Amino acid sequence: MVYSRILGTGSYLPANVVTNAMLAERVETSDEWIVSRTGIHARHIAADDQKTSDLALYAAREAIADAGLAPEDIDLIIVATTTPDMVFPSTAxxxxxxxGVHGCPAFDVQAVCAGFMYALVTANNYIKAGMAKKALVVGAEIISRILDWDDRRTCVLFGDGAGAVVLGASDEPGIEHACMAADGRYNKILNTPAQISGGKIQGLPFLNMDGPAVFKFAVKALSEIATTTLAQAGVAQEQVDWLVPHQANLRIIESTAKHLGLPMSRVVVTLPTHGNTSAASIPLALDHAVRDGRIRRGQRVLLEGIGGGFAWGAVLLTF
Incomplete structure (x- = not known):
């Protein structure tokens, strides 16, 4: 039987760092207010001349090199993003x-903050079906460009960045099990409803969020899908070495960890310095934990994320 394993990881954060104190100079907020409600201290913001594909390129090159491969070895590219370079073609x-790769399938996946999960599961299925051998999966976002920087409810939460993994065909299990879900009935509590029509923007072009409703839904959905994924895989909670969650809110992360009976010492948290980087947050956190030596080969890792749609999912894997 063919499985897929993560062969390499990579990430990229723009050089420009915006602290809470810097935001407080623009909107009515404070470092204490932001940290107490979110756990975020700072975030990285892309330069004016950077595009999402540029961020993705840095992360992709790192992941490919970490896998000991060359770009021409890649035979599938999937990019998860909510902020593509343009309407089309795809950022992928x-x-x-x-x-400098030519001919292999390349496409985008749009599931907002759950995008990387959807992309990873899609690539896994391509490999298991024999349709790809080396897949590049990237989560990349420049969320800062769809934020209203005068709205303290949203502008303090997000940052830009990219994370990537290379999946390769293997005889040994890597990705063990995944559960994915979506419920469009909740589309109005987190969205950016604008569209282009007749050369003009119609509708609100900024990220819109009902914070309390998102928090309530996310805590329940993530706890349930993590539990279901482990149960269906036949894996006990104590057999999970690391939880790598979507980095949206520290209280959501802590709640999920508590539900799983995992101490925060076994949870990868990059939120304080990254903010919520949407589809990039999980691969960014994964790469940081791999490179600082926390996540090692042979360890069991649970990834989980949720985003507008609502769309959410969890993936259990052996690194």
Whole structure:
């Protein structure tokens, strides 16, 4: 039987760092207010001349090199993003050109903060079906460009960045089990409803969020899907070495860890310095924990994320 394993990881954060104190100079907020409600201290913001595919390129090159491969070894590219370079072509195709790779399938996945989970499961299925051998999966976002920087409810939460993994076919299990879900009935509590029509923007072009409703739904959905994933895989909670959650809110992360009976010492948290980087947050956190030596080969890792839609999911894997 063919499985897929993570062969390499990579990430990229823009150089520009915006602290809570810097935000407090623009909107009515404070470092204490932001930290107490979210756990966020700072976030990285892309330069004006950077595009999502540029961020993705840095992370992709790192992941490919970490896997001991060359770009031409990649035979599938999937980019999870909510903030593509343009309406079309896909950011994946633009990344493909920048990598100098030609001919392999390349496409985007849009599930907002759950995008990387959807992309990872899709790539896993391509490999298991024999349709790919080396897949590049990237989560990349420039969320800062759809934020209203005068709205303290949302502008304090998000940052920009990219994370990537290379999946490869293997005889040994890597990705063990996954559960994915979505419920469009909740589309109005987290969205950016604008569209382009007749050369003009119609509708609100900024991220819109009902914070309390999102928090309530996320805590319940993530706890349930994590438990279901472990149960269906036949894996006990104590057999999980690391939880790598979507980095949205520290209280949500803590609640999920408590539900799983995991101490925070076994939870990867990059939220304080990254903010919520949407589809990039899970691969960014994974790469940081791999590179600082926390996550090691042979350890069991549970990934989970939730985003607008609502869409959510969890993936259990052996690294």
């Amino acid at each position: 195709c633009l990344l493909q050109e920048k990598l």
